[in-house]
Amino acid sequence: xxxxxxxxxxxxxxxxxxxxxxxxxxxxxxxxxxxxxxxxxxxxxxxxxxxxxxxxxxxxxxxxxxxxxxxxxxxxxxxxxxxxxxxxxxxxxxxxxxxxxxxxxxxxxxxxxxxxxxxxxxxxxxxxxxxxxxxxxxxxxxxxxxxxxxxxxxxxxxxxxxxxxxxxxxxxxxxxxxxxxxxxxxxxxx
Amino acid sequence: xxxxxxxxxxxxxxxxxxxxxxxxxxxxxxxxxxxxxxxxxxxxxxxxxxxxxxxxxxxxxxxxxxxxxxxxxxxxxxxxxxx
Numbered sequence: 001x002x003x004x005x006x007x008x009x010x011x012x013x014x015x016x017x018x019x020x021x022x023x024x025x026x027x028x029x030x031x032x033x034x035x036x037x038x039x040x041x042x043x044x045x046x047x048x049x050x051x052x053x054x055x056x057x058x059x060x061x062x063x064x065x066x067x068x069x070x071x072x073x074x075x076x077x078x079x080x081x082x083x084x085x086x087x088x089x090x091x092x093x094x095x096x097x098x099x100x101x102x103x104x105x106x107x108x109x110x111x112x113x114x115x116x117x118x119x120x121x122x123x124x125x126x127x128x129x130x131x132x133x134x135x136x137x138x139x140x141x142x143x144x145x146x147x148x149x150x151x152x153x154x155x156x157x158x159x160x161x162x163x164x165x166x167x168x169x170x171x172x173x174x175x176x177x178x179x180x181x182x183x184x185x186x187x188x189x190x
Numbered sequence: 191x192x193x194x195x196x197x198x199x200x201x202x203x204x205x206x207x208x209x210x211x212x213x214x215x216x217x218x219x220x221x222x223x224x225x226x227x228x229x230x231x232x233x234x235x236x237x238x239x240x241x242x243x244x245x246x247x248x249x250x251x252x253x254x255x256x257x258x259x260x261x262x263x264x265x266x267x268x269x270x271x272x273x
Contacts, residue, residue: 006250006262007203009210011273056217064210074269168211175218 002063009067010161012074013154019091021150022079023109028146028162029072030106030114033138035162039065041119041135045128051183054125054176058132061169068162073104075158126184129177133170140166191271198243199271202250205236 028034042062049055080088080102088097095111106114120131143163147156191199212229219225244254248261256262 003251003253005206006268007199007206008268008271008273009203009207011200011203011271012269013273053218053220057214060210060214060217064214070268077269168214172214172218179218 008071008074009064010071010158012071012078012158014075014078015152015154017081017083018079018150018152018155019083019087019093021146021152021155022076023092023096024146024149025072025076025079025109026107026111027109027142028139029069029076029104031108031112031142032118033135033142034106034108034114034118035065035069035072035139036106036114037118038062038135038139039069040116041121042132044119044121045132048121048123048128049125049180051180053179054129057172057176061172064165064169068165071158071162075155076104077102079155125180126177129173129180132173133177136166136170136173140170191266195243195247196271196273198239198246202236202239202243205232205239208232209236 030036039062042058042065046055046058046062049058080093083102085094085097088094088102096105096107099105108114120128122128122131140163143159143166147159147163150156150159209229209232212225212232215225216222216229240250244250248264249256252262254262
C-alpha cells in the first residue's frame with residue numbers, strides 16, 4: 001500500500017512562467033524515459049525479484065520516482081499558470097490546450113501519449129536490473145539536455161537534483177545486480 | 191505560507207531526503223552498522239519535527255488526528271507552495 005505525504009521531495013521554484021520550457025519538460029513527465037515510466041517499471045518488476053535486497057530497492061526507488069513525477073508536474077504547473085490559449089498556441093501547446101486545457105496529461109515533449117510500451121518487465125531479474133540501469137542513464141541524459149535548454153536558476157536547480165538522483169539510483173541498481181548475480185551463482189553450485 | 195511553517199516544512203523535507211538516501215543504501219548494505227545508526231537517529235529527529243509541524247499546521251498524512259474541521263485538506267497543496 002502507499003501513503004501520500006503532503007509535501008514535495010524537493011522544493012520547486014521558478015522565476016517566471018515559461019511555456020517553451022513547460023513543453024520540453026513533458027519529456028520527463030510522459031516520455032519514454034520519464035519519471036512515470038521509471039515508477040511503473042520498478043514497481044512492476046519488484047514482484048519477481050528473487051532476493052529481499054532487490055525487492056526493497058525496487059519498491060523504494062519506484063516510490064521515489066512517483067515523487068519525482070510530482071516534481072516535474074509541479075514545474076509544468078507553475079510554468080503554464082495563467083497563460084491564455086493564444087500564448088499556449090504560439091508556444092506549440094495549442095494542440096495540448098484543445099485536448100487538455102492546461103491539465104497535466106501524460107505525454108512527451110512532442111505530444112505523444114505515455115504508453116506501457118516504453119518499459120519492459122521480463123521476469124528475469126538480471127535482464128530487468130540491466131534495463132533499470134540503462135533507464136537511469138537515459139533519464140540522466142534527458143535531464144542534461146533539459147538543463148542546457150534553460151537559464152532559469154530555479155528550473156536548473158530542480159533538474160540538477162533530479163539528475164543527481166539518476167546517478168545515485170544507477171549506483172544502487174548496480175549493487176542490487178551484483179547481489180542477484182551472487183545469489184544465482186550460489187544456487188548453481190549448491 | 192507563513193515563514194515559520196515553511197522553515198519547518200523545509201527541515202522535514204531535508205530530513206526525509208536524508209532518511210530516504212540512507213534507506214536506499216541500506217537496502218543493498220543491510221549490515222552497515224554506521225549507516226543504520228545514522229538512519230535511526232534521523233528518523234527520531236524527524237518524528238519530533240513532524241509532531242511540531244502537524245500540531246501547528248495540520249496533518250501531512252491522513253493517518254493523523256485533526257482538529258475540527260478536517261485540517262488535512264488545508265491549502266496550499268505541495269504544487270501550489272511558493273518555495
